[in-house]
Amino acid sequence: MEESTYCFRLGEDSSSLQHIYWGPSIASAQALEMSHASVPLRIPFESPKGISREEYAPWGEMRFTEPDLKVTFADGTRVVEWVFEAYGIDRSNSGQTLWLQFRDQAYPLTVTLYYRIYDGHDVIERWVALENKGGNGPVIIEQSLSADWRLPPRDRYRLTYLYGQHVKEMQIAEVVLSPGKMVLESRRGATSHQFNPWIALDPDASAKEESGEVWSAALAWSGSWKIVVETTSYGDVHCAGGVNDFDFHYHLDEGVRLELPAFVGLYSNQGFGGISREWHAYQREHVLPETPEAVRPVLYNSWEAVAFGVNERNQMELAEKAAGLGAEVFVVDDGWFNTRNHEHAGLGDWTVDPQKFPHGLNPLIARVNALGMRFGLWIEPEMVNPESDLYRAHPDWVYHFRQRSRTEWRNQLVLNLARADVREWVFTTLHRLLSEHHIEFVKWDMNRHFSEPGWPDEADRNPERIWLDHVRNLYWIIDELRSRHPQVAFESSAGGGGRVDLGILSRVEQVWTSDNTDALDRLRIQEGFSYAYAPRVMMCWVTDCPNFLTKRTVPLGYRFHVAMSGSLGIGGDLARWTPGELEEARGFIARYKQVRSTIQNGLLYRLRSPRKGAVAAVQYVARDGSEVVVFVWGHSQQFGETKVSLALKGLKGNAHYADTISGATYSGAYLTYHGLAVNLVGDFDSRMLHLVRITERKGVIG
Numbered sequence: 001m002e003e004s005t006y007c008f009r010l011g012e013d014s015s016s017l018q019h020i021y022w023g024p025s026i027a028s029a030q031a032l033e034m035s036h037a038s039v040p041l042r043i044p045f046e047s048p049k050g051i052s053r054e055e056y057a058p059w060g061e062m063r064f065t066e067p068d069l070k071v072t073f074a075d076g077t078r079v080v081e082w083v084f085e086a087y088g089i090d091r092s093n094s095g096q097t098l099w100l101q102f103r104d105q106a107y108p109l110t111v112t113l114y115y116r117i118y119d120g121h122d123v124i125e126r127w128v129a130l131e132n133k134g135g136n137g138p139v140i141i142e143q144s145l146s147a148d149w150r151l152p153p154r155d156r157y158r159l160t161y162l163y164g165q166h167v168k169e170m171q172i173a174e175v176v177l178s179p180g181k182m183v184l185e186s187r188r189g190a191t192s193h194q195f196n197p198w199i200a201l202d203p204d205a206s207a208k209e210e211s212g213e214v215w216s217a218a219l220a221w222s223g224s225w226k227i228v229v230e231t232t233s234y235g236d237v238h239c240a241g242g243v244n245d246f247d248f249h250y251h252l253d254e255g256v257r258l259e260l261p262a263f264v265g266l267y268s269n270q271g272f273g274g275i276s277r278e279w280h281a282y283q284r285e286h287v288l289p290e291t292p293e294a295v296r297p298v299l300y301n302s303w304e305a306v307a308f309g310v311n312e313r314n315q316m317e318l319a320e321k322a323a324g325l326g327a328e329v330f331v332v333d334d335g336w337f338n339t340r341n342h343e344h345a346g347l348g349d350w351t352v353d354p355q356k357f358p359h360g361l362n363p364l365i366a367r368v369n370a371l372g373m374r375f376g377l378w379i380e381p382e383m384v385n386p387e388s389d390l391y392r393a394h395p396d397w398v399y400h401f402r403q404r405s406r407t408e409w410r411n412q413l414v415l416n417l418a419r420a421d422v423r424e425w426v427f428t429t430l431h432r433l434l435s436e437h438h439i440e441f442v443k444w445d446m447n448r449h450f451s452e453p454g455w456p457d458e459a460d461r462n463p464e465r466i467w468l469d470h471v472r473n474l475y476w477i478i479d480e481l482r483s484r485h486p487q488v489a490f491e492s493s494a495g496g497g498g499r500v501d502l503g504i505l506s507r508v509e510q511v512w513t514s515d516n517t518d519a520l521d522r523l524r525i526q527e528g529f530s531y532a533y534a535p536r537v538m539m540c541w542v543t544d545c546p547n548f549l550t551k552r553t554v555p556l557g558y559r560f561h562v563a564m565s566g567s568l569g570i571g572g573d574l575a576r577w578t579p580g581e582l583e584e585a586r587g588f589i590a591r592y593k594q595v596r597s598t599i600q601n602g603l604l605y606r607l608r609s610p611r612k613g614a615v616a617a618v619q620y621v622a623r624d625g626s627e628v629v630v631f632v633w634g635h636s637q638q639f640g641e642t643k644v645s646l647a648l649k650g651l652k653g654n655a656h657y658a659d660t661i662s663g664a665t666y667s668g669a670y671l672t673y674h675g676l677a678v679n680l681v682g683d684f685d686s687r688m689l690h691l692v693r694i695t696e697r698k699g700v701i702g
Ligand code: DGJ
Pocket: 303, 333, 334, 378, 445, 447, 493, 494, 495, 496, 512, 514, 515
């Protein structure tokens, strides 16, 4: 969009960076005027030097709010006194990066602050690099957040955030802030279902879906994280975020440079819909891995159909059926490897189970390919079952403390990926698996969080670095596999949507949104997801009824329409689907393929929230405006009301649009102001509408 301005300036004595402005576009003269005005806006008692609205605040001097940086030097000194040293701007084809380097006045530590912006976008990526220049021993980093976002002074901000649990991810919460701190975090080693590292703030709860000012921020980090939204007693609001400092220490040895993950910020004056569309566009254009495919393929996954009971025979049968429906990727989920007949054994032993696949996986892969589909495989490489050859050989490879129990969750333990030998083993094992099989899709799962995060061999050094190094090594392995096996697309799964963040999204094509595949529950999960993340990455399966979790039965059409509003997958036991159901499914998939580019790559408008009433609706507009797709779902008819009128968004008033099913035509103004009438009858009725823009003379375009 490019509708915002961000300004800061160097403090008088070059020892602080003062925030000036973040909001709607202003001219540079106005920015200068603000920068010459008294900064800070308030001079609180605690900050005689006016250091209350800093871009990044090391702990020291009279700073008492959440610090961004706290270190201990080798002689025990625990505050940083820094001074500005240099800056530069690096330009690339798509944007530019400003960096500002500060150095400690007495110790050999440099802190470089980065700000990257992209042409045509309002996001600002901010991160920090610390370097121990040497000569004074290690610097112990106790807290080093990636950025601190300062909000303009307003009466009261409302904070909107995403919380949840397994099978209930991405729920939307809001709270009006009072003085004090609101801390959102994960201490679990992974992003977590409980809180997602994404927030939005609007003044006086004034923003609506399509109007009003909203500031938003999201972390590019898949490990333990922390976002502190602090309202000082003077009313200033700032949000600091990055790697969680809980149980954390990082020894920055002499000559070592540490780059921390980005905390990305965004401003929009077009409400929550505005920030969502901007997050989606940014992810599509600058976060997600570059893939030659314009759209995500339709996928089949075996998990809900057969769970651990996969074998060559049932997978062949499912593959035939899936191909017949129009699936493009066939994924064998958990259960394909040695002794994996249940969740008690096998994790860590990544060799094909000869009982289930007597000829290995290759005959199945060849059949899947011959059916015109790509083959995908499930793995959970960071985990091990104690009941496995790997654990028997390397019991010291898991996180543990010597005199403490090793808590098992889902009968599994977490491999210490921070160890160089474990990292190497995981990489080599997966590299071999991908080299020996024609695998084009990997579902990378991660089903438990860290407990007893010890590393006894490292006990007298820096075992707390696991919180950082596990994730850095995870990223390294995926990056390395991607470069050696560029044909492989990745999906991030963690008991459903437990690892969804900008960090993992820069290395996977899509995410498994939730183990909850109940269509009605999914509407709420998918709505929250859409606040922060693009529909393209949101994998949604159509599964069987009654749903395994909720025992709810809803029509196939409703299940399809829910799953079609992101990246479509099928997860049902197709062997049990009737010919009629298979035929219906074939029709939905064909229809989806016609419109998926608009759904996956277009502009999303939330027309009706599933949190408010019996009818929910989402609209997508192709980026060139040529097509519109609308989904509307009604879960229960009430009071005999069948007609729903949907006022569409993002259309040109004087353009005309044709409904590709009914043939009816409407002006953009009619659809926007009068609204599109949809008839929903009974419970769990739904529609997908597809409109194409037409011109009077040239007919259908786009
Ligand atoms: C958790 C995932 O979310 C599921 O989809 C499935 O892959 C299971 N793990 C397999 O163990």
